[in-house]
Amino acid sequence: MTGTPARHDVVVLGAGIVGICVALHLQRLGRSVVLVDRRGAAEETSYGNAGLIQREGVYPYGFPHDYGALVRYGMNRTIDAHYHPSAVLALAPFLWKYWHHSRPARHEKIAHIYSHLIEHCVTEHDDLAAEAGAQDFMKRTGWMKVFRTERERDKRYAEAARWKSEYGLNFATLDRAQLQEAEPHLAPVLVGALHWIDPVCVDDPQGLALAYAGLFERHGGVFAQGNAASLEDVKTGWRVKTARGPIEARDAVVALGPWADTVTRALGYDLPLAVKRGYHMHYRPAGEARLNHPVLDHERGYFLAPMRQGIRLTTGAEFAHRDAIRSPVQLGRAEPIARDLFPLAERLDNEPWMGARPCTPDMLPIIGKAPRHDRLWFAFGHAHHGLTLGPVTGRLLAEMVTGAKPFVDPLPYRPERFGP
Known part of the structure; x- marks a missing residue:
């Protein structure tokens, strides 16, 4: 379609959870907003995550520094991390910076900065969910990190106690018997659990995002399918091509997650954005089995979450080129271990789902005005x-x-x- 461009105050590129929330809040502040995505809302990374609003997540996920973990990762046989050998050379500069920022002293400083965002995560979700009528997606159960060894259990208990002292986070420690009472269908091979109480669990992350998108549209917001790569700087602001025809706006927001560089590089920005890919599969719980909390099998590196679609098994991080062929080897490694821990029945998906998490080497998101363009804004790089x-x-x-x-x-x- 062609013709006179439709005018809006702001065009938001990317209809994942971040882009949807940017559009909603701009609308709340009186702006006319169009939300643009190449697909439907929340059909990419926002569909397949573990469903946690991580109030406890003041320490963003860092690169391990202990020798044992590095050796395991180097062998490339773990569940929590996997890499494509063909991508290592290209990813090496990013991984080096990521490792540097993950050093304990630096990681601690980053956590203090990150905590100023994290401390608002539940209250801000509650605000939008109440207006959208989406509270049923949110469960106040918290989540559990379960342990197979006393060494790891005690180490993480001590870590949680430090975090409670510094950041006011709430948790409970469960011994073997208490864990069996809370989760009677987990195999009795665990020595205890760390129960984070403050986080909120979402049993359908895409459903929650779509509820927010529905609120945006009910209040007059426009969704348009289009290609963000068509964004161009024009005299009156920014223009993008969509199925509705060309759209112009005074301001443009890039909220494209792992695809942000399709726009930023074309505009001359060389931001150190990489991806961690991840996979999931849904299963029917066998018989009368029930999982009451999302559970991380800490020593094995996979996550089980009760979702509306079934029990969702998610893997750790795969370091690869964003668009490389899918290789769900971590899922294959995790599934038999997960079946031993919890009675999973048949797979419910035709094939494993894969998503890509947009990551920066300092583990902080990129939020703010583009340095060299007027009325261009960035909102991406939120990783996990x-x-x-x-x-x-x-x-x-x-x-x-x-x-x-x-x-x-x-x-x-x-x-x-x-850099500029």
């Missing part, structure tokens, strides 16, 4: 915490775009930290 931080990012960026006072200091997340 896109669902967690979608509403927080949406509110923060909307306040920046509209000139309102930001409720969180945006300086640490600015794009300029990686």
Whole structure:
């Protein structure tokens, strides 16, 4: 379609959880917004995550520094991490910086910065969910990290105690008997669990995102299918091609997650964005088995979450090129171990789902104004915490775009930290 471009105040590129929340908050502040995606809303990474709003997640997931973990990863046979050998050379600069920022002293400093976003994650979700009528997706059960060895159990208990002291996080420790009472269908091979109480579990992450998108459209927001790569700088702001025809807006927000570089590189930005790919599969619980909490098998490195679609088994991180062929070897490694821990019946999906998490080497998202373009804004790089931080990012960026006072200091997340 061609013709006179439709005009809006803001075009948001990317209809994952982050883009949807940016659009919603801009709308709340009086802006006319069009949300653009090449597919439908929340059909990519926002569909297949583990469904946690991680209030406890003040320490973003770092690169391990203990020798044993590095040796295991080097053998490339683990569940929690896997790499494509063909991608290692290209990823090496990113991985080196990621390793550097994950050093304990640096990681601790990053956590203090990150905590200012994380502390608002549940309240900001609650605010949107209440307005969208989406509270039924959110379960106040918290989640559990379960242990097979006393050594790891005690180490993580001590870590949690430090985090409670520093950040006010709430948790409970469960011994073997208490864990069996809370989760009677887990095999009795575990020595205890760490129960994070503050996080909220989402039993259909895409459903929650679609509820937010529905709220946006009910209040007059426009969704248009289009290719973000068509974004161009024009005299009156920005223009993008969509199935509805060309759309122009004064401001543009890039919220494309792992595909952000399809726009940023074309505009001259060389941001250090990489991806961690992950897989999931749904299973029917066998017989009368029930999983009451999401569970991380800590020493084995996979996650089980009760979802509306079934029990979702998710894997750790796969380091590969974003668009490389799928290789769900981690899922294949995890499935028999998971079946031994919890009675999973048949697979419910035709094939494993795969998503890509957009990551920065310093583990902080990129939120703020583009350094060299007027009225261009970035909101991506949330790694494992896109669902967690979608509403927080949406509110923060909307306040920046509209000139309102930001409720969180945006300086640490600015794009300029990686250069002009």
